[in-house]
Structure formats: C-alpha cells, structure tokens
Amino acid sequence: MTAVMAVPGGWAHAQVTGLLHTASQAVAQAADVVAPQPAAAEAARQTRPNINPYERDIAMTVPLNFNRRVLGEMPVVLTRDDRFIVESAGFRALIDPLLTPEAQEELRLKLEGVDSFAPEEINETGIKLDYDPDQLAVLVLRIDPTKRSVESLFQGGRPEAPGSAPEDFSAYLNTNLAVSRRQSTGDISSPSVFFNGAMRYKSLVFEADVQGREDFFSGDYEIERRYARFVFDQPEDYRRWYLGDLNVETRGRQGFVEMGGVGVTRQRQRFDSYRNNVLAGGRQLVLQESSTVRVLRNGVFVREFQLDPGQYDVSNLPLDTGSNDIQLEIQNESGRRETIAYSAYLDSIELEPGDYEYGAYLGVTNAGSFGSPDYSDGDLAFSGFWRKAFVNRPAVGLGLQASDTVQNVAGQTQFILRNGARLQLDASASHADGGAGYAYAVSVDHFVDMGGTYDSWTVVADYTSEDYATLGNESGINPASWVFTGGYSHQFSENWTATMSASYRLGRGDADDSYALSAVSSYRFTPQWSLQVGAEWIDYGANFGTRGAGGAGVTLALVWQPRYDRRAEARYSSARNNGSLRFQQSTENRVGSFGYSVASTYDDGPGTVSGQLDYVANRFDASLMHTTFGRSFSNITDEQVTSLRVGTSISTAGGKVAVGRNIYDSFAILYPHETLRDKPVIVGESFERGNYTSRSGALGPAVANSLSSYVDQSVRYDVLNVPPGYDIGEGVRRVRPTYKSGYAIQVGSDAFVSALGRLVGNAGKPAALISGRVRPVDDPAAEPELFFTNSVGRFAIQKLVPGKTYRVELFTSPGAGFEFTVPADNEGLLDLKTVAVPVDITDQ
Numbered sequence: 001m002t003a004v005m006a007v008p009g010g011w012a013h014a015q016v017t018g019l020l021h022t023a024s025q026a027v028a029q030a031a032d033v034v035a036p037q038p039a040a041a042e043a044a045r046q047t048r049p050n051i052n053p054y055e056r057d058i059a060m061t062v063p064l065n066f067n068r069r070v071l072g073e074m075p076v077v078l079t080r081d082d083r084f085i086v087e088s089a090g091f092r093a094l095i096d097p098l099l100t101p102e103a104q105e106e107l108r109l110k111l112e113g114v115d116s117f118a119p120e121e122i123n124e125t126g127i128k129l130d131y132d133p134d135q136l137a138v139l140v141l142r143i144d145p146t147k148r149s150v151e152s153l154f155q156g157g158r159p160e161a162p163g164s165a166p167e168d169f170s171a172y173l174n175t176n177l178a179v180s181r182r183q184s185t186g187d188i189s190s191p192s193v194f195f196n197g198a199m200r201y202k203s204l205v206f207e208a209d210v211q212g213r214e215d216f217f218s219g220d221y222e223i224e225r226r227y228a229r230f231v232f233d234q235p236e237d238y239r240r241w242y243l244g245d246l247n248v249e250t251r252g253r254q255g256f257v258e259m260g261g262v263g264v265t266r267q268r269q270r271f272d273s274y275r276n277n278v279l280a281g282g283r284q285l286v287l288q289e290s291s292t293v294r295v296l297r298n299g300v301f302v303r304e305f306q307l308d309p310g311q312y313d314v315s316n317l318p319l320d321t322g323s324n325d326i327q328l329e330i331q332n333e334s335g336r337r338e339t340i341a342y343s344a345y346l347d348s349i350e351l352e353p354g355d356y357e358y359g360a361y362l363g364v365t366n367a368g369s370f371g372s373p374d375y376s377d378g379d380l381a382f383s384g385f386w387r388k389a390f391v392n393r394p395a396v397g398l399g400l401q402a403s404d405t406v407q408n409v410a411g412q413t414q415f416i417l418r419n420g421a422r423l424q425l426d427a428s429a430s431h432a433d434g435g436a437g438y439a440y441a442v443s444v445d446h447f448v449d450m451g452g453t454y455d456s457w458t459v460v461a462d463y464t465s466e467d468y469a470t471l472g473n474e475s476g477i478n479p480a481s482w483v484f485t486g487g488y489s490h491q492f493s494e495n496w497t498a499t500m501s502a503s504y505r506l507g508r509g510d511a512d513d514s515y516a517l518s519a520v521s522s523y524r525f526t527p528q529w530s531l532q533v534g535a536e537w538i539d540y541g542a543n544f545g546t547r548g549a550g551g552a553g554v555t556l557a558l559v560w561q562p563r564y565d566r567r568a569e570a571r572y573s574s575a576r577n578n579g580s581l582r583f584q585q586s587t588e589n590r591v592g593s594f595g596y597s598v599a600s601t602y603d604d605g606p607g608t609v610s611g612q613l614d615y616v617a618n619r620f621d622a623s624l625m626h627t628t629f630g631r632s633f634s635n636i637t638d639e640q641v642t643s644l645r646v647g648t649s650i651s652t653a654g655g656k657v658a659v660g661r662n663i664y665d666s667f668a669i670l671y672p673h674e675t676l677r678d679k680p681v682i683v684g685e686s687f688e689r690g691n692y693t694s695r696s697g698a699l700g701p702a703v704a705n706s707l708s709s710y711v712d713q714s715v716r717y718d719v720l721n722v723p724p725g726y727d728i729g730e731g732v733r734r735v736r737p738t739y740k741s742g743y744a745i746q747v748g749s750d751a752f753v754s755a756l757g758r759l760v761g762n763a764g765k766p767a768a769l770i771s772g773r774v775r776p777v778d779d780p781a782a783e784p785e786l787f788f789t790n791s792v793g794r795f796a797i798q799k800l801v802p803g804k805t806y807r808v809e810l811f812t813s814p815g816a817g818f819e820f821t822v823p824a825d826n827e828g829l830l831d832l833k834t835v836a837v838p839v840d841i842t843d844q
Contacts, residue, residue, distance in 0.1 A: 051133045052078040055842040059771060059811065064094045066140040071095070076131075076138060077116070084131040085116045086138065095127065095140070103147035163712045163736035166200075166666070170742025172651035173197035174662045183640035190214050190221055197649075197663075198740035205231040205740050225372040233739050235710060239266045240739075242361075245373055249359045251385040253410045253428035253439055254399050255470025259383070260375045261363015268355050294329040348424065349397055349414055351389035360384035365403065365471065379403040381471055387412070399428075401471045406432040408470050421446035430469045434476045437468030457488040466508060479511035495524040512541025520555065532557035536575050551575050577604040587614045587621075589706055590684060590691045607633045618695050619659045620648040651703060654744025660694055660703030666737035668715050670694075671701035673748035676728075680720045681747045687718055695720075709739045717747055725754040725829025727798045753800035753822050757832030759793045765841035766793030772810040776801075777819065802826045812839050 052058060058078045064071045074090030088111045096104050107125050111117060119129035126144025131137075176194040181187070192213035199206045208228040215222050229244025242263040249265060250256050330338045351357065365378035380403065387397035397412035410428035417423060427440040441462040448455040462483040469476040487501035498521040505514045520534030534555040553575030560568040565586040572579035580601045587595030595614035601607060610627040623645045630636035647662045651669060658669045672681045683702045684692035694702040704715050715733045722728060728748050735743055759767040768791050773784035787808050789795045800806065803824035809817045816837045822830055 049082065049133070051082050051084065051131055052080060056080050058769065063135075063137040064091070064140065065135070065137050066098065066143075070137075071098075071140075074138070078131075083118060084138070085118055086129070087116050088114050098143060098149055100147055100149050103144075106147075163734040164743075166735070166737050166741035166743050167653045169201050170651070170653035170667075171197065171199040172649055172663045172667060172740075172742065174647065174649045174664075176645060176647040176662070178643060178645040180641055180643040183642070184638070196226075200739075200741055203233055203738065205233075207231060207740060222371065227373075231739060235738065237266070238268045239264065246361050246363055248361050248383050249385075250383065250399075251359075251387060251397060251410075252399055252412050252426055253470065254383065254385065254401055254408065255472025257381065257383070257471040258366035258373055259361055259363035259381060260366070260373055260378075261361065263359070263361035263363075265357075265359040267357045268352070292331045348422075349387050349389055349395040349412060351387065351395065353389050353391045356386070356388035358384070358386040379405060383471060385410075403471060403474075406430060406469045406471060406474045419446070420448070428468070430467075430476075432467070432469035432474055432476055434469065435467040437465045437476055437478075439464040439468045453491045453493065455488075455490050457486070459486045460484070479508055480505045481508045482506040495530075497522050507541065514540045516540075518555075528560055528562045530559045530561075532559070536573070538575050578602055587616050589616065590693050591616060591618045591695065602633065606631055607636055609636055616661070618697070619661070619699055620646055621661050622646045649703075649705070651742060653742030656701055656744045658700040658703045661705050663703075663705045665709050665739075666707035666741045666743075668704040668707060668733075668735065668743035668745055669701045670696065670704065670715070670717050670745045670747055672696060672719065673746055673750070673752075675750060675752055676719060676722070676726075676748045679722055681717060682720060683715065683717050685716065687716075692718075704743075707735065707737045707743075709737045709741065712736050715743070715745065717745070719747060723828035725756075726827065727752045727754050749799075751799040751801045753798075753802060753826050753828060753830055755797040755800055755820070755822070755830040755832050757795055758834045759789050759795055760834060760836050761839040761841040763841075764836070767837065767839060767841055768793055770810055770812065770839075772808055772812075772817065774806055774808050777805040777807050800830065810837065810839070812837075 057080055059075065060078070061073050061075050063073050071094040074094060075087040077085040079085065092107065092111065095107070099107065103126070107122065107127070110122060110125055119131075122129070126142075126147045128141040130139050130141050132139050174194075174196050177191050178194070179191045180189045182189075190213070192211065194209075194211045196209035197207070206229075209226040210223065210228075211226060212221065212223045214220070225245075227245035227247070229242055229246070232241040234240070242265075244260065246259045246261060246263045248256060248259055248263070361383045363381065364375040365381050366373045366375060367377040368374040381401070382403075383401045385397065385399040387395070389395040394413050394415045397410075399408075399410035399412075401408040408428060408430040410426075412424070412426050414422055414424040422445050424443040424445075425441075426443075427438070429438045430436065439462075441460060443458065443460040445458040446456070460483075462485075464478045464481060466478060466481075467476040468478055483503065483505050485501070485503040487499065489497065489499045491497045498519070500519045502517045503515060507513050516536065516538045518534060518536040518538075520532055522530060522532045524530040532555070535553070536555060537552040539551070553573060555571070555573045555575075557569060557571040565588065566584070568583040570579075570581050578601070580599065582597065582599040584597040584599075585595050587593045593616040595616075596612060598609075598611045600609045606629070608627060608629050610625065612623060612625040614623045615621065623643075625643045627641050627643075628637050629639040629641075631638070648659060649661060649663050650657065650659050651663060651667055652658075653667070653669050656669045656671050658671075660667075668683075670681050670683055672679060681696040681702050682692035683694045683704045693706075694704060696702040702717075707713060707715070713735060715735055716731060717728075717733070718731060719726070719728050726748070733743075733745050737743070759770060761767045767789055770789045770793075772787040774787050774797055775782055775784045785797070785799060787795065787797065787810075797806075797808075800822050802822050805819060805821040807817060807819050809815065816839050818835055818837055820830075820832055820835075
C-alpha cells in the first residue's frame with residue numbers, strides 16, 4: 001500500500017514519516033460495503049484465508065500486479081469476513097490496456113452501474129483476481145488469452161510522466177572576468193570580460209555571447225560579438241529553428257563555415273547548446289579564446305595543450321592513429337568547460353532504425369576568422385544534410401554545400417554484414433574556382449563480444465584529390481592524398497586490454513609522407529592503480545614542425561585514481577621525447593568545494609610547470625592559475641604568468657531575481673514563503689554532511705544552476721533552522737526544462753502547520769487504524785485531506801493554516817468526528833494531545 005504525502009523539512013523527519021508510514025496501512029477511501037449475515041460470514045471465514053485480522057472493514061489503496069509487474073494502484077476494501085471488494089473505475093483504468101477492444105466492452109457492460117465488485121463477479125469475463133496479504137497487492141492470476149491485447153515482447157518501460165513546465169518568461173546573464181600578470185615585465189593585462197546569456201518567452205529564445213579583451217596584435221581593447229541569435233524549438237517534432245549567427249552542423253565530408261542567416265535541424269537526440277569551440281567538419285578546432293585542451297584517445301589521456309585563439313587542424317595531429325575515438329576536453333579562459341568527441345575516421349550514421357535527421361542553413365558566410373562575425377564580404381551559401389537509418393535496408397546520408405565559389409555534394413551509406421561487421425562508404429565531389437575535385441573512403445569495422453572480453457578491429461582507406469573543396473576549404477588545400485589506417489583491440493579481462501594501430505599518410509607536393517605504428521597494453525592491477533606500456537615507430541616528416549618527434553621508442557604511463565574526482569598520472573614517450581606529470585582534484589557543484597591541479601610537461605626541450613586552484617562559492621566561482629615556461633627545465637622560470645578568473649550570474653523567472661554561479665542551460669530560482677521569514681532555503685542533490693549547491697540570503701533566492709533541457713530531473717530543497725512541525729512541502733520538485741528556461745519555486749506556504757495527536761474511543765481504548773477526512777469548517781467544498789491513525793491510535797495532519805478551524809470526519813459506524821482550531825500564532829507544530837471520540841473500539 002502506498003500513500004502520497006508531504007514530509008516536513010528541517011524537523012523530526014523520522015518521527016512524522018514513521019508515523020505516517022505505519023498509519024498508511026489504513027489509507028481511507030469512502031466506500032459503503034454491505035456485510036453478509038453473521039452465519040454466512042462465519043461459514044465463509046472458515047474457507048477463506050485471513051487477509052484482515054481486524055473486526056471491521058478496512059478501505060485502502062493497493063497495487064494491481066500482473067506477470068510480476070505493477071500496473072498501478074486502485075482502491076479496495078478488505079471486509080471483516082476476509083473478502084476483498086474492488087472499486088470498478090480504478091480497476092478498469094488499469095486493466096483495459098491489457099484487453100482487446102471486445103473484451104473491454106464486455107467488462108464495461110458487466111460493471112455498468114456497479115461502483116465496486118467482488119472478484120468472482122467478473123470470472124465469466126475471463127479475468128481472475130486474488131489478494132496477496134504478503135505483498136499487500138491484488139494479483140491478476142489469469143486473463144483469457146483470446147481477450148488479451150497484442151503485446152510487444154521487447155516493449156520498453158512506460159514513459160515517465162513529464163515534470164512541470166518552466167515559466168513562460170525567464171532570462172539569465174553570465175559574467176566572467178579574467179585578468180593576467182606577466183612576471184617578466186610586471187604588466188597586468190586589461191581584464192577580459194565575458195558576457196553570455198539567454199532570454200526566453202514560451203518557446204522562443206534569444207541567446208548571445210559578447211566579450212571584451214585586448215587585441216593580441218594591436219593591444220587595443222575590443223568588444224566582440226561571438227554570436228547572437230533566436231532559437232525556436234518544436235520538441236514534439238525534434239526540430240529546432242535558428243535566426244542570426246548560425247551554428248552550422250555538418251556531416252561526412254562537409255566543411256564547417258560560420259554563417260549568418262536562417263537554419264533548421266531535426267534530431268531525435270537531445271538538442272546540444274551552442275559550442276564556442278567548434279569542431280569544424282570533424283577535422284578542425286576553432287578556439288575563440290585562450291584555452292587548455294586535453295586530448296584523450298579511447299578514454300586514455302594523450303596530451304595537453306595551452307592554445308591561443310585560432311584554428312587548429314586536428315586531423316593532422318599525430319594523435320588519431322589507429323581505430324580510435326578522440327575526446328577533447330577544453331577549459332576556456334572564461335571558465336567554461338566543454339567536451340567534444342568525434343571519430344578519427346568516418347562519420348558513422350548512428351541512428352535508431354527507422355529514425356532520420358536533417359539540417360539546412362541558408363545565409364551569408366563570415367568573411368573574417370576571429371572577433372565579431374563579418375558578413376559584409378561573405379558569399380550567400382547553403383549547407384545541408386539528410387540521413388536516415390532504414391529498418392531493412394542500408395542507412396544512407398546525403399549532403400549539399402553551395403555558394404557562388406564552391407559547390408559540394410556528398411553521400412554516405414553503411415551496411416551491416418552477416419558476421420556483425422559494418423561496411424561504410426563515403427564519397428564526395430566538388431567544383432570550385434580551382435577545378436573539380438573528389439574524395440572517397442571505405443571503412444570496415446568489426447566488434448566481437450565474447451562475454452567479459454571482446455575483439456575489435458577497423459580498417460580505413462581514405463582518398464582526397466588535389467582540388468577537392470568545401471565551404472570551409474574553398475581553395476582546395478589538401479596536403480595529403482591517401483590515408484590508410486587500421487587498428488585492433490583485445491580485452492583479455494576486465495582489467496587488461498591491448499591495442500595495436502597503424503596509419504600511413506601520403507603527402508602531396510611539399511608535404512612529406514608520414515606514418516605511425518603503435519602497440520599499447522593497459523593493466524589495472526588494483527582498483528586505484530593502472531599501468532600502460534607500449535611501443536611505437538613514428539615519422540611525421542616536416543609536416544608538424546615537431547622536434548625529435550620520430551623514430552622508434554617506448555611509451556610508459558602510470559595512473560593513480562583513488563576516487564572519481566581525483567587522478568594522478570605520469571607519462572613518457574621516448575620516440576617523441578616528451579612526457580608529463582599531472583595531479584588533479586576536481587571541484588564539485590556545491591558551496592565550499594575546492595579543486596586544484598599541478599602539472600608539468602616536457603616536449604623535447606621546452607617545458608612548463610603549472611598549478612591551478614578552483615573554488616565554488618554560493619554566488620560565484622573562481623580560478624587562480626600560475627604557469628611557468630622555459631626553453632628547458634634549467635630555465636623553466638624565465639617566463640611566468642598568473643591568471644585569475646571570477647564568474648557569476650544574475651537570473652530572473654516568475655518575477656523573482658537571484659544572483660548565483662554561471663548558468664549554461666536551464667535554472668531554477670527557489671525562494672522562501674513569507675512565513676519562513678529569514679530562514680535560508682538550500683538546494684542540492686544531497687544534503688549529507690551539510691552539503692548544498694546554493695542557499696538563499698541577502699542577495700536573493702537560491703539558484704539551481706545546472707538543469708539540463710529536455711530531461712526529467714528533480715530539484716531538491718530544504719530549509720535551515722525551520723520551526724518544529726513546519727511543513728515545507730515534499731522537498732523535491734520534478735521538472736522538465738526546455739532550452740535555456742527557468743523556474744520560480746516557492747518553498748513553504750501559508751498552510752504550513754502539522755498537527756499530532758492520539759485518538760481514543762469509548763473507555764479510553766486506542767482508535768487503531770481508523771480512517772477519515774479533514775476539511776476546513778469555513779470551506780466545506782474544499783478538497784479533503786486524508787486522515788488515518790496507526791496501530792496505537794497516533795495520527796498526523798499536515799497542510800494546516802494558522803487561525804483556521806478544521807473538522808475531522810471519521811469513517812465509522814455510526815459516524816463520528818471532532819473539530820480543532822489552529823492558533824493564529826502557531827509556528828509549525830500543533831500538539832492535540834489525546835482526542836476522544838464516542839466510538840466503540842473492538843478488541844483485535
């Protein structure tokens with residue numbers, strides 16, 4: 001049996017919750033049951049199991065179970081003679097989805113005009129019920145197979161009821177300030193200021209990002225617009241519309257280009273918010289601000305870079321050799337952390353069978369590289385794609401990019417082979433001022449699951465002609481012609497894996513050929529410690545400007561990860577003659593959380609040593625970083641830079657305004673009801689050991705800053721130092737934000753009083769398992785609250801308003817009840833002590 005009830009926060013939870021849990025064995029439903037004659041009842045009692053040990057009828061709500069799954073809950077009455085009576089409406093609502101339309105009509109006619117029924121009364125409809133006193137549930141023992149509706153054997157669970165919708169209007173603005181000092185000159189840079197935020201009305205969102213900073217070359221202070229656009233979502237159709245600075249998505253061989261205009265995408269997967277750092281065309285990283293970039297391959301750290309704003313060709317880095325997935329972890333100067341993942345080879349059509357996706361963008365291309373987008377000299381262009389995964393046919397993808405100077409068409413397909421392998425084909429043709437070009441690739445991958453271990457291999461052949469062009473590469477600059485790659489991975493056990501990979505790149509023109517062969521084995525010898533040992537043979541020619549990055553050598557790595565937020569690692573490659581040491585303690589999204597990291601890198605001569613301290617406060621977060629550089633470790637202190645960043649936000653929703661930490665998608669503002677006066681509201685995923693993520697105070701309400709759009713999630717709250725018995729509500733709000741939306745959640749209400757007492761009948765006997773309802777006397781039409789007592793007559797009543805009088809009506813025969821008044825100055829708890837009613841209590 002279950003009952004939905006609010007639990008008071010900041011009070012003796014165990015006392016009230018335990019009382020209500022015990023008393024829930026008598027959840028009341030007003031029902032009139034006609035008892036059988038005494039003789040018949042005694043005869044029936046001898047043949048029926050004892051499902052009701054009390055000498056009276058008990059009304060309650062219980063689950064209806066079928067085939068080991070719960071269909072839902074419905075009201076029943078356990079009679080004093082051990083029968084159970086089922087409410088018709090509640091039963092039909094749960095059982096009808098399992099019946100054919102004809103069986104539903106038969107049951108409807110059988111129960112027409114009948115409010116409740118005994119289980120044997122519907123046996124002729126092919127449905128047999130029983131009551132299990134151990135499970136406290138009604139069981140559907142059998143449904144005639146001819147009357148069952150068709151049911152999928154692989155049907156997923158029922159979709160979760162969506163959380164509450166956000167406010168119609170909301171807005172937020174993030175502010176981050178960063179300043180640096182160069183020790184060699186003593187110069188302190190002009191502060192870089194980053195503003196980004198969004199304003200939402202119903203389904204329309206305006207979002208923008210603006211920054212002010214010194215120009216790297218001229219030294220002038222400039223204000224730049226990174227993007228500004230309107231976004232309109234149609235989540236029921238998985239569709240999103242854009243107007244303004246476009247975040248152009250590409251597939252396959254298409255090239256990335258910034259555009260200003262209109263766009264539309266359709267994706268069943270959750271919508272991604274705008275990424276400042278765009279992985280253009282799956283090959284090129286565009287950084288709009290100074291960033292730390294960590295490269296991981298197959299989940300293993302490879303290398304870390306300190307990069308200035310600019311464009312970086314990821315495909316040419318000697319990091320994507322073999323059959324690998326690349327993950328880039330980017331921490332911007334403004335404090336934002338982002339993760340970009342991509343396949344080093346082909347862009348697979350990863351869609352559910354039968355699903356499809358598309359994107360279409362029309363606008364003017366950005367003529368500049370950095371700063372505010374400049375469309376004055378750009379070309380009118382179109383970029384679009386369409387991909388579909390068919391149920392019984394190969395998946396296909398089509399793409400088109402066109403402007404006055406370049407036109408590009410692309411196609412993709414993939415075949416699932418008989419042995420579980422996958423064959424992928426990718427082809428593209430272009431026409432530009434430099435002439436016609438083409439590119440194609442073929443890939444075969446195979447994964448064999450051997451139960452606890454696996455084998456995985458991939459082979460790719462990729463060709464690009466000399467004049468192949470895209471919107472992002474109109475000049476057709478392609479330094480490599482053929483690229484051959486292959487890789488093999490084997491898992492020996494849960495703790496031991498090995499990977500081999502090879503790549504060969506044929507250079508074109510002045511570009512040298514390059515190749516890389518590697519074999520790495522990783523073994524976790526304790527839950528915290530793991531060792532990686534490998535060998536590699538590499539030659540990158542002069543393509544990358546690397547020093548000593550060639551030849552044969554070994555790679556070693558030792559990793560210590562004692563818990564999820566703490567990691568230390570030491571790595572060295574003799575072929576590249578580079579290495580790194582790093583220890584990191586990550587922050588948590590809670591007030592008072594500290595994080596720190598220390599790192600050192602060596603790259604065939606030049607080296608760095610850096611340290612960073614992160615702090616999370618209630619209304620802001622901050623980072624302090626100090627880095628030293630040198631041409632060698634003997635002069636590592638030649639250049640030193642110290643940087644400080646502080647970030648905060650201001651947000652509004654539902655007429656409330658709050659200050660908090662940065663918001664990157666959706667948020668909730670939680671404010672106390674006036675009856676709580678100055679009692680702080682706290683928000684958090686867990687309040688263990690006094691932890692919380694935000695707290696209300698002098699700067700306004702608390703802010704839950706990390707909600708994700710289009711995901712059902714819970715906002716948990718409590719109140720500090722709340723008066724005893726004050727009912728703050730359920731302590732949790734289930735929400736489903738839309739894109740960059742906001743909530744205003746009131747904690748507490750004017751109905752905050754909880755009353756406790758003990759109910760006794762005639763002769764002072766405890767009125768055990770008595771049920772009833774509670775209504776305010778001055779509003780008899782109000783929705784009643786349930787009333788029930790536990791096995792010793794104790795009861796609790798919640799959601800009471802100070803100054804009001806309430807009437808408790810008991811479901812007894814004859815009827816009885818009592819009234820009580822909540823004092824106007826009551827602060828939360830009302831002790832009714834012992835309440836006597838003129839009811840004869842039957843001994844058990």
